[in-house]
Amino acid sequence: MSLSSTPPAPVPPPLPPSVSLVVAVTTYRRNDWLAELLPQLVDQARAARADEEAGVGRARVVVVDNDPDAGAREVVEAVRAANADEPGAAGIGPHYAHEPVPGITAARNRALDEAADARLLVFIDDDELTRPGWLTSLVRAWRTHGCAAVTGPRHPLFEAEPSAWVRGSGVFDAVRAIDGAIMPSAATANLLLDMDVMRALSLRFDERYGLTGGEDSMLMRSLRKGGGIIRFAADAVLDERVPAARATRGWVLRRCLRSGSTWAQVRIETDADGSGSGMPLRLRYAAKGAVRAGRDGALAAIGTIRRDDDSRGRHEAACAGAVGMVMGAIGGRVQEYGRVSRLPWRRK
Numbered sequence: 522m523s524l525s526s527t528p529p530a531p532v533p534p535p536l537p538p539s540v541s542l543v544v545a546v547t548t549y550r551r552n553d554w555l556a557e558l559l560p561q562l563v564d565q566a567r568a569a570r571a572d573e574e575a576g577v578g579r580a581r582v583v584v585v586d587n588d589p590d591a592g593a594r595e596v597v598e599a600v601r602a603a604n605a606d607e608p609g610a611a612g613i614g615p616h617y618a619h620e621p622v623p624g625i626t627a628a629r630n631r632a633l634d635e636a637a638d639a640r641l642l643v644f645i646d647d648d649e650l651t652r653p654g655w656l657t658s659l660v661r662a663w664r665t666h667g668c669a670a671v672t673g674p675r676h677p678l679f680e681a682e683p684s685a686w687v688r689g690s691g692v693f694d695a696v697r698a699i700d701g702a703i704m705p706s707a708a709t710a711n712l713l714l715d716m717d718v719m720r721a722l723s724l725r726f727d728e729r730y731g732l733t734g735g736e737d738s739m740l741m742r743s744l745r746k747g748g749g750i751i752r753f754a755a756d757a758v759l760d761e762r763v764p765a766a767r768a769t770r771g772w773v774l775r776r777c778l779r780s781g782s783t784w785a786q787v788r789i790e791t792d793a794d795g796s797g798s799g800m801p802l803r804l805r806y807a808a809k810g811a812v813r814a815g816r817d818g819a820l821a822a823i824g825t826i827r828r829d830d831d832s833r834g835r836h837e838a839a840c841a842g843a844v845g846m847v848m849g850a851i852g853g854r855v856q857e858y859g860r861v862s863r864l865p866w867r868r869k
Contacts, residue, residue, distance in 0.1 A: 536664055539578035540640040542569065544656065545632035547625065548647040549587040552596045554762065555647050559584070559600040559615050562645070565656035566613045575660040582615040583635045587628040589621045624731030629709060633716075633725060642716050644709040645759065649675065652758040659713040662701070662754035669718040669749030670741070672696075672707035673757025683768040689834030690773045693763055700755035707751050709737040711759050722747040733854050735783025742791045770834075774841045779855040781810065781845025789850065803850045810846030817843060 544562050548555050559582065566580040586593040597617040604610045620631040629644070636642040643659060645651070655673070662671045677693040687693070698704065724743055730736035741751065766772065785806045789799045817840035824833035845855060 536667060537576075537640075539576050540660075541579040541638065542566070542577050542581070542641040542643065542660070543632075543636040543639045544580070544582045544643045544645065545585060545635060546582070546645050546647055547585045547587060547628040547632060548593050549628075550592055551647045552593055555584070555593055556596050556600065558645075558647060558650060559597065560604065561651045562656075563600070563604050563607070563610060563613050563615065565651055567607070567610055568654070569656045569660055572657045572661075574664070575657050576664065577641075577660060579639075580613055581639075582613055583618055583632065584615050585618045585620050585628045585631045585635065587620050587623065587625070589623070591619050591621075593617070594619070624728075625734065626726045626728050626731035626736045629726045629736060630728075633719070636716055639716055642714045642719075644712045644714070646710045646761070648762045649710060650678070650760045650762070652760065655757050655759060658754045658757040662752055662757065663713055663715065666701065666750070666752045668752045669715050669744055670707060670751040671713040671754050671757070672704060672751060673711045673754045673759065675708075675711050675759045675761045677763045678760045679763045679765075679768055681765040681768065683763075684770075684834075685830035686770055686834035686837075687768050687773060689831035690777075690838035691835060692773050692776060692838060693761075693768075696753075698753040698755070700753065702753045704751040704753050705745075706738055706741040709740075710761065711757065712737075718744075718747075718749055722749070730783065733783055734779055735787060738783060739787045739790070742787050746791060770837075773834075773838055775855075777838045777841035778845040778848070781842035781847075782849035782853060782855045783845075784842075785810065785846045785849030786854070803852075805850075807847050807850035810843045810850060813843035814840050814847065 544566060546555070546558065546562065562582045566582055569575045569577040570580050584593055584597045594617050597615050601614055604613070618631055618635055620628050632642065632644065641660065641663065643656065659671050659673065674695040674697070676695045722744065724740060724747070726736040727739045730739055745751070789802045789806065792802060817836040821833050821836035821840055824836060848855065
């Protein structure tokens with residue numbers, strides 16, 4: 522079934538005057554950053570509860586720790602103790618949930634479980650910082666549009682000044698859209714979900730993407746196929762830390778390769794006609810990726826000759842994404858650590 526024939530979304534119950542909300546941050550051994558983020562999330566939850574237009578009643582901040590050693594527990598307990606007596610902070614936490622099963626999918630699904638009795642679930646990553654009004658803006662947008670999901674922009678905070686090549690790649694650019702615009706997809710790094718819609722569609726993060734990434738793309742694709750609408754809240758702004766180790770040509774190319782691979786896989790799996798292999802789609806995306814790789818590879822070469830690092834970065838990143846598309850179309854998977862798994866016909 523194509524997205525052009527998307528059925529109507531399950532109609533959620535009328536919006537109540539007061540809703541319960543969970544803000545979930547998934548983390549893995551970033552305790553220093555987490556210690557800075559959590560007080561901000563407590564303040565965001567307090568502000569949302571105080572905002573009449575948002576209409577948030579019960580609010581909780583939940584940390585899902587994917588560290589098998591439970592390293593974030595002490596950080597969470599310290600922040601909770603420090604905020605226990607703050608006005609309006611009752612019940613907010615933060616609360617701790619340990620998810621030892623490795624992989625981002627397990628952590629995100631644990632967040633869904635922690636929000637089992639909530640109407641709204643908001644995801645944020647542990648490498649982000651909030652701006653004033655972020656959470657309230659997400660909830661207000663949900664109330665305005667009555668949609669299944671809301672996302673907002675994320676702006677990069679570079680640890681060190683990136684090269685012209687890295688900036689030119691566009692990988693760290695914030696998404697831009699008109700406030701209230703319908704979005705084709707959204708990352709879980711800044712995302713509000715209506716859990717009534719999620720439950721009606723029986724949606725969870727796909728465990729097959731636990732080590733490769735792309736689990737959020739798969740979820741959003743499935744949400745849209747179920748008729749869910751994703752809206753953009755321009756004022757729901759986050760800042761994303763970019764360590765110097767990420768702002769490199771090698772890291773960007775690996776990320777683009779992986780993103781291209783999962784982009785193709787998600788579309789093949791969600792658009793296949795049930796024939797099993799989805800071979801027509803595989804051939805189509807492999808051909809499309811090959812054409813794009815050739816085009817952007819040539820443009821990158823021109824940028825190199827002209828010593829135009831901005832153009833070179835843009836087209837080399839696009840070329841890597843196109844190569845990833847070919848890999849994804851023929852069954853290759855790129856894991857977060859840059860390793861490519863064996864293709865299906867070469868596995869023993």
